[in-house]
Amino acid sequence: MMFHRRLHLVLAPLAASAVLVVSAQQPPPAAPAPRQQSQIEISLTGDAGAPPRLAVPDFLAPSDDPEAQEMARTIAQVLWDDLQFEREFYMIPRDTYRTIPAAPSLGEAPFDRWRELGADGLVVGSVSKTGNTVRVEMRLLNVRGRQQIYAREYSGSAANPRLYAHTMADELHQSQRALRGVARTRLAFSSDRNRERVAGPIDNREVKEIYVADYDGANQRRITVNRSLNIMPSWSPDGRSLVYTSYRRGYPELLISNIFQGTLETPLGDRGQSMLGVFSPDGTRIAFASNRDGNSEIYVMNRDGSGLRRLTTHPGADITPTWSPTGTQIAFTSDRTGSPQVWIIGADGLNLRRLTYESYADRATWSPAPYNEIAFAARTGPGFDIKIYNLAEGQTRQITFGEGTNESPAWSPNGRHLAFTSTRAGRTQIFSIDRDGRNLRQLTREGNNFTPHWSQ
């Protein structure tokens, strides 16, 4: 509620700038939108403060190329899903407008039919393909004003049509709602889906490898191939590297995989056991847990392993660090009072304080601005549920309620969603959920999948 109200305030100046963006970025083909700012504002807000109602019919594919036609369908469906995900628009179900005839060209939508359906806005587009290159056009039309209010054009490879849809969704959210979308972000996680066995004398040990996927679970791809235990991945902020805990040498150590170069770094070399590494928000440092000084403590080092610094000193176990969005504090799990609880310490090792008073709490994850919240897994019965502590209010709320056990939350970079693992559908799978507990989506289905982390 709060959020919507705030957005309305920022909408007026934004609507003005949207027009500028259109005219600046697409000079020749688009009919220049008349600069009637009040009309644009109406199209963006929908009725009486309700979210604008949007329709995304299949994109046009003027040629007979079946691949282009398939892309046109995929892009529209994925774009609809991406826009639905942020809940900034009311997305009219796509099967309710299958009967509305496609416009012969992007400029000529049958506006009366769309008005009848109650659409405030209409996203239309086209896909044309020449060799391996595709050209994708997208326009946002104001149905009442019968005018174009936003347009973009893309060209590139035909390899991943979903990426065009994700890019459009992020740009529509940014230009129309001043929202940083997450459609082009990715998830890293650990999976046993390969069912390979760890080499060694004990037969029933299954390997876990690190995988990455798009934010919606599409394009799942394996990253590690060392046939041992690889767990707890964490993205670098530029999305080019993952730090994770690998047992490839028989004990846990941090590895950094540079996923585009295919290179591997061992920042700590042979200097003891280390686990649960997480990149600082600026990517220059890594916080992690290690027993190098006798029992598990929290450490920070530079990405290359230099500048190692110990933050905690306690005979209890200190583990599972996470950075604050500004990189000045670290939340972590400590059992120094008997049960595991979330604590906070300054990145300089000062100002230790306890955050949670649960029976058992672990895997803190700190949301980015504008929120100021820490999510964690808390024991609520035989299993765990995801809870969120609001630092400003000092209040905790719960967003899952005993369906299976729910663990390992990780915030999306815009702070509106969490990825987490749940056994509610049988095996351990990765789900996403909004910060208000709505919009649950299952993202993995193959094998068991663990410890998701969301890229920036």
Added chain:
Amino acid sequence: MKRQTRLQLAMVVLLLVAVGACAKKTPPVARPAPPPATGATAVPTPPLPPEPVSEPVPVPPMPEEDEIGSRSLDDLNRESPLQPAFFAYDASEVTPAAQAALQANAAILRKYPTWQVTIEGHCDERGTAEYNLALGERRALTARDYLISLGIAADRLRTVSYGKEFPFEPGSNEGAWAKNRRAHFVITAR
């Protein structure tokens, strides 16, 4: 003698495969695995006919200890003479039963002073994946400290925590959980 043992083992394996094929519920331990090199004692086998075999080279019978000492590391770990120490729920204290297991292990480690072991800490599935890495570590360290207190040299004992990543018993019941809360011993050098 050796060939005969092999034959016998092959029969045992065949039997196991047959049993495994009808009894699907057998835990993974009974998976048709490469046969252990010496005596598969756990399996009920028909006793060998005491058939005298002509042996061109009489092999002197080995004392049992040396027979253990001569096994390969993989074989040793498949049927380890070292017992796991089990723990209570969410705890890392050495219980009286665990003390007995660790004392027996200490006796074996004294008998084979060149052996080095890795003590693996394991947890049941009821904790979180992350914190269980800490709990498993504490269990391994507790077992290690106890062995050191019994006179085993610290440099022979490494530890590693697997948290809840490698359960020994699948299943979500107290029987499986109890088996999975353990310090497990792996011989890494002999």
